[in-house]
Amino acid sequence: MVKEKAIDFGYILDSPCTVSGIESLHVEKQSMVIVIPLNHPFTECETIHLNKLENETLILTEKGCTYRAFLLDKLNKNNIPHNISMELSSVETIKKAVENNWGIGFLPAFTIGKSDNVVAIRYADDELNFYSQLIYKKEKTEQKVFNSFMSLFN
Structure with a gap:
């Protein structure tokens, strides 16, 4: 849904995201x-x-x-x-x-x-290599509101 621009962000539990056009922020490694x-x-x-x-x-x-x-x-x-x-x-x-x-x-x-x-x-x-990840489209990083939201995870 992020790739299709139906939503701006996704929060997933998966191996590191390697989908073309999607960026991911690894929030936490999960056991x-x-x-x-x-x-x-x-x-x-x-x-x-x-x-x-x-x-x-x-x-x-x-x-x-x-x-x-x-x-x-x-x-x-x-x-x-x-x-x-x-x-x-x-x-x-x-x-x-x-x-x-x-x-x-x-x-x-x-x-x-x-x-x-x-x-x-x-x-x-x-x-086993699972992470909680915030996924998003790279072009969203230019928006001020996006950067404010991302700062919550850093």
């Missing part, structure tokens, strides 16, 4: 976590590597989500069998499903709060 119920065997782990997800029942976001695509691509490239039991559009619904022992989730760490009744274990992967 991902495996979200598990309180009684799951992984609760003793400090980190979880891809191979630990073998045959786990996954509760994921819907198709089109960048971090879902990242995880499934890694599982498939490494021939790791897995089962997707649910595809949900809401992070809160995913956390509730995990809390109810219906599977495990894969979410950005910032989505898990202290009051959630789930455990978040850091997902360890050297190829």
Whole structure:
């Protein structure tokens, strides 16, 4: 939508944006976590590597989500069998499903709060490269209001 000029800015969670004509400001590198119920065997782990997800029942976001695509691509490239039991559009619904022992989730760490009744274990992967990014068209940088807005992120 930014590229088509339908909106001036976008705020995304993705690998670094490399779309022609679009600039991006990396706001913060994001870590991902495996979200598990309180009684799951992984609760003793400090980190979880891809191979630990073998045959786990996954509760994921819907198709089109960048971090879902990242995880499934890694599982498939490494021939790791897995089962997707649910595809949900809401992070809160995913956390509730995990809390109810219906599977495990894969979410950005910032989505898990202290009051959630789930455990978040850091997902360890050297190829994981997700950032919160503000994306915009380069020609917008000439506008005073744009520069004022951008200064909020610097």
